[in-house]
Amino acid sequence: MTSTLRTLTVPLDEDATAGGLPSFLVRDDALCWTRREDGLVAFGELTRFTGSGPERFLEADIWWRHMVIEADVEDHVGVPGTGPLAFGTFAFSKTSPFESRLILPEIVVGIRDGRSWLTQLTLDDVELTEAGARAALAGWLDVPDTGLEAPARGSTGVGLSFTLKSGSLSEEDWKQAVADGVAEIRTGKLEKLVLARDVVATLPDGVRPAEVLRNLTRNYRECWTYGVDGLVGATPEMLIQVEGRTAQARVLAGTLDRRDAEGVAGSPMDYAERVLAGSEKQRHEHEIAIQSLTTQLAPFSEAMNAHSEPFILELPNVWHLASDVKAELADIEGHVPTCLALINALHPTAAVCGTPTTVAGELIRRLEHMDRGPYAGPVGWLDAAGNGEWGIALRGAVIESPTSVRMFAGCGIVEGSVPETELAETWAKFRPMLESLGIQR
Numbered sequence: 001m002t003s004t005l006r007t008l009t010v011p012l013d014e015d016a017t018a019g020g021l022p023s024f025l026v027r028d029d030a031l032c033w034t035r036r037e038d039g040l041v042a043f044g045e046l047t048r049f050t051g052s053g054p055e056r057f058l059e060a061d062i063w064w065r066h067m068v069i070e071a072d073v074e075d076h077v078g079v080p081g082t083g084p085l086a087f088g089t090f091a092f093s094k095t096s097p098f099e100s101r102l103i104l105p106e107i108v109v110g111i112r113d114g115r116s117w118l119t120q121l122t123l124d125d126v127e128l129t130e131a132g133a134r135a136a137l138a139g140w141l142d143v144p145d146t147g148l149e150a151p152a153r154g155s156t157g158v159g160l161s162f163t164l165k166s167g168s169l170s171e172e173d174w175k176q177a178v179a180d181g182v183a184e185i186r187t188g189k190l191e192k193l194v195l196a197r198d199v200v201a202t203l204p205d206g207v208r209p210a211e212v213l214r215n216l217t218r219n220y221r222e223c224w225t226y227g228v229d230g231l232v233g234a235t236p237e238m239l240i241q242v243e244g245r246t247a248q249a250r251v252l253a254g255t256l257d258r259r260d261a262e263g264v265a266g267s268p269m270d271y272a273e274r275v276l277a278g279s280e281k282q283r284h285e286h287e288i289a290i291q292s293l294t295t296q297l298a299p300f301s302e303a304m305n306a307h308s309e310p311f312i313l314e315l316p317n318v319w320h321l322a323s324d325v326k327a328e329l330a331d332i333e334g335h336v337p338t339c340l341a342l343i344n345a346l347h348p349t350a351a352v353c354g355t356p357t358t359v360a361g362e363l364i365r366r367l368e369h370m371d372r373g374p375y376a377g378p379v380g381w382l383d384a385a386g387n388g389e390w391g392i393a394l395r396g397a398v399i400e401s402p403t404s405v406r407m408f409a410g411c412g413i414v415e416g417s418v419p420e421t422e423l424a425e426t427w428a429k430f431r432p433m434l435e436s437l438g439i440q441r
């Protein structure tokens, strides 16, 4: 056993990836990051970083840089995501007992802009060959019942047995927490607060994580579907995506349930334009989120641009007010900031915490009565060249046991927020997970 990381990346031909990345989502322990046709699916675990507390991002950064500095890399593809790669999930809160982690997998399949590849990673002194890498992948894919041919659960019309219960707070208590949050905002202590709640689904027939990931990938193509060590979901919000010296973020704040447009005259998009883009409250909420991100990103950037007007992002369950921000990262003494250094500065954004951050963070702890764990924390991947994609772990869940799943959803609260409306919004945000578990509500 040596501790030097060695990796081999080889191209995969079209035949091997004809079914797209979902065809590799056949194991419940897969690591996954996909959007539209692109993404990464990985298997196995060579080693991991774990950490907690306020320094978790910087400790992970140091760990990763040590891991890759002396890595022996043979890369025949050379795009972001090839070579050494780790998946990660981080706690939302610096006080959370949840262990933030980076996981170094054994085998990675990647697709990006029509190019496909396979990477094998090792810490042993075995020889890495193309044939060996293909055989290793075949071994990971050789699972008895992939469920790929079976209809997705809930799609047969046959009722699935499940129970769905409020987690830390009942609906009534959570609405009271929202009202308390609004009262705090009215005192002028803070402008915006994001309050979340959890619900627990129990499925006596068992949770099937691979099927959940396939459903999310198929149905939420505009979102980034993630699966890392029991945390699964499909987020529409990009905390930071780094490719070379370019960093991008997608900031969301302002939500409208698409079901609200049912039965309303005119086109649904006109309705969204009127009710979402035309709402003073929603635009204010959005403005706060954009301000917080751009202020934190500015010290790391040479140039930055953001749309002057938010656009409407249409998802199967909701519409959001969205803004994309693009920055050219500054080269400070020959170094471009790493993904994890950027995350350290950006997290938590006003979109998931509030403004000002410390006041909102303290109120979240007091009013939510739960540990968010990895919910609303960064989730994603990074490579040795400094590229990476880190979404905010929203519209997701933690698989807590073979039969139970804890889902999380939250809402931005401002002075004009109405508890009942916010509660309804959480149900719209639970929908991607409920549907992909086969739960009809």
Ligand SMILES: C=C(O[C@@H]1C=C(C(=O)O)C=C[C@H]1O)C(=O)O
Pocket (backbone or CB within 6 Å): 194, 196, 237, 252, 253, 254, 255, 320, 351, 352, 394, 395, 408, 409, 410, 411, 412, 413, 429
């Ligand atoms: C907090 C969540 O979503 C965030 C809150 C939003 C809002 O309040 O409008 C919109 C998108 C996200 O930034 C969540 O999905 O749990």
